[in-house]
Amino acid sequence: MSEKLVEVTRGARVESIHFGDIAVVDREGRLTCSLGNPDMWVCLRSMAKPIQALPVITTGAARNFGFGDEELALFCGSLNGQDFQVALVEKVLARLGLSVEHLQCGVHAPSHRPTAQAMAKAGLAPSPLHNNCAGKHTAMLALCVHHGWPLDHYLDPGHPVQQLILHTIAVVTETPADQITVAIDGCGAPVFFVPLRHIALAYARFAAAGWSGPAAAPLDNAIKTLAHACLAHPRLIAGDGRICTDIMQALPGQVIAKTGAEGGYSLALLNKGLGVAIKISDGHARGLNSTAVEVLAQLRVLTAAAAEVLTAYHHSDIKNHRKEVVGQIRPAFELIKTG
Template identity: 45%
Template sequence: MRLRGRVETAADVPLVVLTRGGLVEGVHRGRVAVCDASGAVLEAAGDPDAPVCLRSSAKPFQAMPLVLSGAADAFGLGEEELAVACASHNGERAHLEAVRSILRKAGLPEEALQSGAHPPLHAPAAEELARSGERPRALHGNCSGKHAGMLAVCAHQGWDTGSYREPAHPVQRWILEIVARVCGVDRESIPAPRDGCGVPTFAVPLRGLAAGFARLATGRELPDRMAAAARRLREAMRARPFMVAGTGRFDTDLMQKTPLVAKSGAEAVFAAGSPEGWGLAVKISDGASRAVRPAAVAALGRLGVAVPGERGPSEVRNLHGEPVGRLIPLV
């Protein structure tokens, strides 16, 4: 993508429209890819070969060293702790307790977290923190579970914990190798800019993300040890979906109501994998998170996955709670 002169963007298509008073008020364009574990494209809208920054949809892949290194077993981590290591959590009490538990078992202080501070995503939790007079700490940030998992790997391997965010650190190099293998991309071709929390994120073709989630969901096309790590993390996410996101969040709702494993990311990225052997990846081009749910639910419906409670277009309500518009999927 060139940023001088004109901006070149990936070929996309209209995915969701916002209507108000019977008029089309906004259009969200984007791309969709469905792949099997071999990487074959089964369905696509827009260009499935154009790259997308994985953002937090990569977290299950970034958590794999926690299992592969033996740290999860050495520290006695359970399903809640493994799930929160894959999470973009709300900052609710259960999430904070699980992150603290990872750090405590690894013999690390909360201050070791370098994930950046922001108020909890869950409004009641943010209000409770504000009433207490406390300022948000890295613990409250949605990526603290991921960072706690990385730190636990460092503690187990004897690696430096002060520089774990750096691309040249052994834990980040390992994660890059895993992302390349799981998504079926040559590691040298993967750009790795910084994510919002400070560690590298990764840009791969949208089809690579879809194939990666097909492999996460089934273990197919992965080496035995990696397939076993994928199974353990997948089972933790599915057994403890609340820990992956939290109250009112799409990832949690979807894993509670369907057999899928799912993970969203910033800038309107979403991925899900089915035990039937396919993976779905969605990217909304303008980064509008409100379009993710209707676009993903529509795509899942075409794949034969009905999401209970999701019927037709999503309502848009005003500040009085009155319905004033709808988000309508187009493909």
């Protein structure tokens, strides 16, 4: 059963509760802490992005196109649609000999509200370049160009690029490919259900930047390279005003933080060699921020300086339309040591 993770108060009483599940795993796959059901099957959603980006390195596509840390971090991010991110997507597409018309991720307004407001004021319409999955789709297109695979149906689950990604997900999460449930993400790309603790395992491997075992050995260097890229460019993992970027900037070189839709969140804790996977049962993002920062605190990763920077995420005030504080969103759990 899922456990209580977050309380939402109004006045002196609890008004609402968010339940969920947490798995904390070391680099060998051992569960060290948990809460709720660490074996529940969870859709990776955007938590998959760093894993999906690995084939760009392992196939030689990154070397072929001269991709550096910026481009590799871009491929892992759930982007804000900010101008610097859009410009980098355009730069990569141009290097591939492609354009925005090749992106099949769909269109939505930038997640970064100031950018969206500025575009609306200027009468500019968003394009696929502003989609938060534009970096991931650009990586898929890079693999297609590198291998000479067709571009027109690269989102088809049977397409070679998606089969390559499925194989990579299976290896990194240690989940047999024939047991992984494949669904379709908001951007039209295939996405994958695996057990929560296996998501934590994948991020533990990013935390350790490599792991033992002959089946996984070829990915070691790719994981190290991608982890370094993410740590070097936290603004490309999410963007300004987003918890992923703010955690990584508050704890530089120590944490890779990656959100997923429907209440999913993952952390790679480099100083601990641990991976964390979180799932909020009702899928509501409201419970995520407080949970993620509290996990960092309980695992003794959160420094005093970082705690101050992340206070608004950890204990978030609820204000009414008169701007009065009427309640709070606060963590209400304690991780259980299992190892």
